Amino acid sequence: MAKVTLQDVAAKAGVSIALVSYVLNGVKKDRISKETAERIQQAIKELDYRPNYLARSFKKKKTFNIGLLVADIANPFSSQLARIVGNEAEAAGYTITIGSSDESATRFEKLVRSSLDRQVDGFILAAPEGSESILEYLKNEHIPVVIIDRYFPTIKINSVAVDNYESSRCAMDEFAKLGKTNIAIIGYQTQLHHLNDRIRGAVEGMHPAMVEPIIKYISEANIEADMEDTIGLLMHQGINGFFFASNKLGESGLRHLITNGARIPDDIAVISFDGTDAYNFYPNAIGCIRQPLAEMGSQAFQLLLKQIENPSMPVKQIVLKTSFSYTKPIKSQL
Secondary structure (H helix, E strand, C coil), X not given: CCCCCHHHHHHHHCCCHHHHHHHHHCCCHXXXXXXXXXXXXXXXXXXXXXXXXXXXXXXXXXXXXXXEEECCCCCHHHHHHHHHHHHHHHHCCCEEEEEECCCCHHXXXXXXXXXXXXXXXXXXXXXXXXXXXXXXXXXXXXXXXXXXXXXXXXCCXXXXXXXXXXXXXXXXXXXXXXXXXXXXXXXXXXXXXXXXXXXXXHHHCCCCCCCCCEEEEECHHHHHHHHHHHHHHHCCCCCCEEXXXXXXXXXXXXXXXXXXXXXXXXXXXXXXXXXXXXHHXXXXXXXXXXXXXXXXXXXXXXXXXXXXXXXXXXXXXXXECCEEEECCCCCCCC
């Protein structure tokens, strides 16, 4: 059976080869009517046309593949981000190679170098602590990179993240509205700036009526044991508000608060940076600082695409706003 060509698709759709190419590559959308694009897509489907991506790569000197390395693919934040970036890439005619560093700088560097061997056109990276050297390497080699969700102040590199400091500072306003004055702030033992900005924002956002906050740092490698000890200790110190600096900390903290008999939010209010669907199964509303995941993923991909097309473009660091809301617990129908 003869291989279906661009010419065949163009002839069936009654359009030029150039228009078929534009639709396949997702370009010049403003010049193609919706009806024409749909006709071309229908012709592609009916003829079972398969683009020659290898020839396309040679011609354009691109692989049309980008590397996406997330912190922890098991975390809902990372998995949702991967889906969003994947959708953006597909719409632009790109594929993505996904890896998970599990917050290990060693594993992260191996994944980056492995992706470079596969000649990806660029990276979207949730870089872990201790990864500055490989980021500097990518920058010096002029490889298109966008850091997502976090930032490294010592490296001038494209990034898309939220204002972690301001978001956490405003969370203290919520505690004040609820009349909570004895706050515990739970964060990670880390040097990552975005996580430490959350702690700093919470501390500096304390209201005059609040007592000096208790700050506890949890080892990510030992979350459950550390959290059990921390919650057990703080429950006996009159804490009436808990601020958790990540969704994983929030989930673990909530489990141990409930195990220790905490009445949420009557006696103790809980606010978590990021929320998960799991929070909906708790019997009471949990305050959540929500990151604009869709916007974050879209902006990161579009920024990377611009850098791929124009490697000499100036560095751009995008800071997005978060939102705040309370979860809506699922009500039993029994």
